Amino acid sequence: MRYFGSKKLKKLFYSYLCNFELEEGAMGWGRKPSFFRAQNISSKFDIPLYCLEDGFIRSLGLGKDGFLPLSLVVDTHGIYFDAFQTSDLEQLIQAQESLEFNERARVNINKIKAFSITKYNQKFLQVDENLFQSGKNILVVDQTFGDQSIKYSGASPESFRKMLQQAIKDHPSSTIWVKIHPDVIAGKSQGHFLSSDLTHSNVKVLKENYHPFDIINLMQEVYVVSSQLGFEALMCGKKVHCFGVPWYAGWGLTNDHYASLDILDGRRGINRSLEHLFVCAYLKYSRYISPVIQKRCELEDILEVLIPNVELQKKLSNSIIAYGFSPWKKHFIRDFLNFPKIELKFKKFFKPQKSDHILAWGKKAKLLKDQGYKNVITVEDGFIRSIGLGASLIRPCSLVFDEIGIYYDATKPSKIENLLQTTKLTASQYTRAQKLRNSLVELNISKYNVGKVDKLSRPETDKKVLLVIGQVEDDMSIQLGGVSIKTNLELIKEVRANNRDAYIIYKPHPDVYAGLRTGKIEEELVLKFANQIELYSSILECFEICEEVHTITSLSGFEALLRGLKVYCYGLPFYAGWGLTNDKFNCSRRNKKLDLETLVYVTLVDYAVYNLSSTQSMNIPLVAPEHVISYIQQQINTPEKKYWKSWKDVVIKFRNVKNR
Template sequence: MLVPGRRRDVDALLAWGRRPSALRVERLARRWDLPVWHLEDGLLRSLAKGRNHPPLALLVDELGVHFDATAPSRMEQLIAAPITAAEADRARALGMLWREQRLSKVNPPAEAAAPQDPFVLVVDQSAGDRSIALGLADASCFQQMLQAALDEHPDCTVVLKVHPDVISGRARGHFNARDLAEPRVRLSADGGHPAQLLERARAVYVVTSQMGFEALLWGRPVHCFGVPFYSGWGLTHDRCKAPVRRRQRASLEALVHAALVGACRCIDPHRHQPCSMETLMRAIGLQRRLQAQQPRRCVAYGFTPWKQRNLRRFLAGSQLRFRAPWRRIPQGVDAVVVWGRRAKPRLLEAAARRQLPVVQVEDGFLRSVGLGADLVDPVSWVVDHQGVYYDATRPSDLETRLATGQWTPAQQQRAAALRQRLVEEAITKYNLQAEPWIRPVGQRRVVLVIGQVESDASIRYGAPGLRSNRALLAAVRAAEPEAYLVYKPHPDVVAGLCRAGAGEDDAAELCDAVLPQGSIQQLFTQIDALHVLTSLAGFEALLRGLEVHCWGLPFYAGWGLTHDRERCDRRQRQLSLDELVHAALIDYPRYVSRDSGWFITPEQAIDELVAWRAAPPQRRTLVQALFRHWGRLRRR
């Protein structure tokens, strides 16, 4: 605002709400004869408040500010304007999506608990909030509101929701100890998300809080003791007279469309580009759901610095502490986190004595472009509260989902579309590129045998019979004596990051071809069948409609989709391929964007993997190079 003269390339000035700085902007605009566009946080702002959580939606108003009832605003005009049938349909769908995703202006994962007995909700605000005075109210309105709630609902508890800024000590509220001494008043002061309170309240009392608008989305009666933007249209019970500009009635659809579409601009948190309100609602809803599923306070054991960084991404929203494997479990934690089955027995015993759940994390099934052993960051991990998917000796979250889950036709259609996209884009776990291999002319049946790292936990806990690559090759040769056998060793073994199995270097004696550099997704197009111990390649082959033989018990075996040599008594159910896909790729893993660090859907993860694979290859960092070199030395 210290510009000495008007710039010729400026068409308008921007001001934030009704802050003192906005008044200075307005004076400058009058001097320069320029319009002022006022900005404010959108009604769906972000996950949290603070510098690390900028607004993802803004209200843009060239006339005024939506919470200022003393003057016209664009929001007000949009509410009063007629809307089309398509806009009304969209508004109804937005209201439903808001409820499904359980959203609010700011969206922490934990929800404020609602009483079991009947209650009405009274919403406090920060003292000095400009929306109070500009909403034609004052501090006395809060006392009137509380008393009205008590008088009008004599048989109900009155839940008083305290503003988060009051809880944090950054602001004062409008109620004192005497107000709270009333026996029927119950304080909600944990800063929790209001969805459960709004969902179950018999009525909601506000002065000018946005929570009144959210209550309308939940279909609750709303009593207004000020003039917020949503009052005066015949949708609320108003105790304060609205301006004459609002004497006409408006539909809830018109209000929702104006507030969430017409006056609002949204940004995609992943691509950092403009997006629809629906896109933003789903993105924030996904963060809330996944964060709510995880323990709040975790202690993690045995994670390298590189994995610690990634664990923070995949358990975003949890408080994490890291400990060496020999350290005791500290007080004040809700869960112990370990990598796969690597936890020491002593740690597991200590967790059991404390009745603390042990959460196991592992690589997901659509991981990266490059090997994890090369310290390539993952797009997907799994977080399992029962076991881990490759451990057939006990249940896992994935196995339980496969054994008990029900999927709607729409969910199965989504899984089918996801499967088709994976095949079309040739996406696999590591997405390694190699020269194509063409099946020999004249061979009637070509069979691929997949090698694994023999020290891998998936063999130790998922292969009760055969446990070596050479034994697998010998068994397949005996089972398919006339087939053309192709053996593909594990990429980590080929790269020198893991040891070959006993006798694996002589694999050529038992097969017709060894393909150390072959691309697994390209090989799928050249073969008739696949044999595995527990390799994920069997699942990837199922996605492509191939015949799969399992000599161990990977997570996808035992459901009627594979030819199984082993049996798991817990797996008695027959599943369709799309049910398996939904459980394994949609329900079970977590996907985190490489760009935003936010949780994403598997469809978005495929987009990122495709773009990642198409980008020019990046040179290894010094840490990656040293790790690869050290890995080779350790395995000599």
């Protein structure tokens, strides 16, 4: 394969096109010089010619900022924005519609609109909707001067001024909003409108970098030359007027009276549905690469990756002070928050200003809030964390970022509590929650995935077998989630008092038993109230031999619920108070009955976020919980490979080298 382009694009070629089966040929980009060189070589040696371009959902950030594309198009006839000749996309659209594919398109269109997924998905400014309240609003879309899609859609720079004048004429009593391209605002490119073009009393200029969907939804009609925003407007149900011939024009969906349709030379001219155009452009024409497995995937897989990234970065300030993080935490915190347009600064000793937006771990976040800091996000480990304990400095693959409280603090509201109060699952979310739960149970995945996996034998007794879970007594979840019972000994005594004839197994926390944390009880004292102490087997193996789980606030109670066990709570963990557990105490804020699927979905999908180091090369901070489950299972099945080393391992190796 011969590729003609920059070194950067050659690297892209080798990374991506190895996933696509193509015959030996010549390749170039768009209608850049590399394409015309490839065209000459193709003609000279009689080999296939391929034209490359970014797909319609490209990446998290801009290409000029170093973000690699998640999608490409490889066209064997032309390229989608060149209306002077046919393209693979045009031929796909001319083919007969498929009801099955159209339904798939509807699902994806709704998801794209719901989560505002566009070509570049960096953080956008929030729109002040009060600006658009009065009367009818019309959008006129500018593009960068020299954009290839303008020339090859049969338009010219003059087309933009004609478009603006037509919009003013068509809507004399409306506000005409001219959207300036972000690159023009940044001074990186030139636009098509002069100051004198924008003097009409009805014309207002949108210079801010607002999200395309936010603007489209506030407009009644949209005027474009060849911008992709025109198709996004069609997805939002808006009337679109075209002054060039973009790929979506000429199919009966747009007003093409002002476009030079004669350049099509009789092509198109048949009516096609919006869903069909979406199928052809987004599902068949675009080719996607998963940033998780680095292999070809489908649009749905890309949306699954982009959505958590888009959702989290929306809630973050453009500038964040990360306060008080230890060196080993700094690295993975940066990985989780490596978003375009968001600056993360670390401060260890000097306290931030009260007005700063601050990120802090657990106890430090609480101290700041208690001192009157308002803009504090608390970060903590998530619920599918790693293979190994945090106390052993094992890097997490799941965290939670809570701007309201934190999940283990029952003394006040938290983000997860608010989500559980308000979330109503759709059918697809319900199905996803069921699949997540089944995966965790079938693959034996827990938070830390530690302990022996040898099968435990059930005690030879006819008595009911109960599992009592010990915790770290000075842990914040006990201090802020416990009520009157806050020690392991008090818990065992309470369970025995309420279950005099039961067979009780006590499983201490591994860090406590090792003497690293508070809460150890002498074995002789434990055995006054419990029948057995289980030290080494994993918590999941313990679940297999008991009917009930008793805990103060341990996450193991949530993991037991996933496996259909009865759970008794002697404190107020986040999963208590929703009708799924037997609770000693009540929380007045939690007054809604939930099903297990809602608890699972909110906890694992809406609340927690996930990161895999393998996606950093493609500039994707966050992945889906399903990706982490698959990754941890891979680690379990290949224990000889250390995919993620603990910080301790790195430090020890460094010291060994230094001391030689």
